[in-house]
Amino acid sequence: MNCTETYSLFPYLLDGTLSPEKEKDLKEHMKVCSTCHKKWVSYSFTVRTLKELPRRTISPFFLPRLMERLPRREPSPGGWFVPAFGGVFLLFLLSLGFAYYLNKEPSQVEWQRGVRKESSFPYLLREIPSGRSLKPHEVMERWLSEGGKGVIVIVPLYNPGEVSQVDLHKSVENLKTLFLNQYGVPTGAVEILSPRPSSEVGRVEFYLVRGPKE
């Protein structure tokens, strides 16, 4: 066996797919050829190190960013009747909303204004038990629609192997800032629990529980 043939057999030696005879020949050659032996050590080390390269995780905000880029579902076909009827209905809702707005307490109006400003926050919150995904401002709207009763309890879930402590800490702090400062929710109305490890891969999600605090 010459050196060129030896080199060409390295991948098969590495994969363990050489016939016993070939493998024996190759190893015999490497015992007497220092160049081939050195090349083999170097070759196998390179491959082993490639396999050991640390795996990286994508940003926890990847999914929300991706979902924002997806097109909205197209309305179902219904001719001119559906948009026309929809328009009238929308006008009716707007007039109801305006009447509601005029009768609101000033503080709640302020919160609603704050909520409206925030529409591109990267988190999606999953509601227990329905499983629906909501944006923070939708959570706030629902809370306000019930007269601000109950406590929004948020449980950040994370996968310890997938999300770094730094990212997790930032996410929780951002959420606190959003609800307590930007939306102006009074202390006690929102409760953010300690992050809990979860087997969910690569997600930092926030679960919402509504209802009076026990």
Added chain:
Amino acid sequence: MFVVAVRDEEGRSSKKSFRELTDEELLPFLKKGDEEAFREIVSRYQHRLYNFALRFTRNPEDAEEIVQETFLKVFHSLKGFRGDSLFSTWIYQITKNLCINYHYTRLRHHDATTYSLDTTQGEVGEEEEGEEQSHTFQIPVTEPSPQELLLRKEFHEILESAVRELDPHYRIALILRDVEGMEYEEIARILKVPVGTVKSRIHRARWILMEKIKPFLEGGI
């Protein structure tokens, strides 16, 4: 937890969550535009594709953009996906094509090095004489010291950088095999080339890498 009713080959119905379904079983839901099914697919592939793209680009922002584009293409092309190949093969094909496009776009814009499949750099079979048989490159089995960890980290960076300099076709084959651990046959389906070509590209890529990192290896790990 989203639960769906699925029928097996014998027509029996059972309830499963999306997480329990295979990629192929998720396809009908994906084609209907089911958002939760799409989320499930994203959660399955986002990190794998990100690592693949990151090894290729060595740039986290570009890698994330490639993965975003991959999923957007999947979303828009699902109705045309006939299932002739596995879903995993298809999604890797999309990422691979985006990586290749990324490479040539960068070449056009940044005057980068040109590559050729006929490169003679680190030619396989090239013999060297007069070197001593004293090299053993071993990563310590015992707990590494901080200095060793630093050296290893540095070596990983050198290796990743060397991977980035490979011809893009070699690079992709090498990443799929040695980093992602795929079978040769699966790589051949993704790249749409014969298995022999895949093996040859991987072998040559390893050889080129080995030559590139030789100075570092000789300096000692």
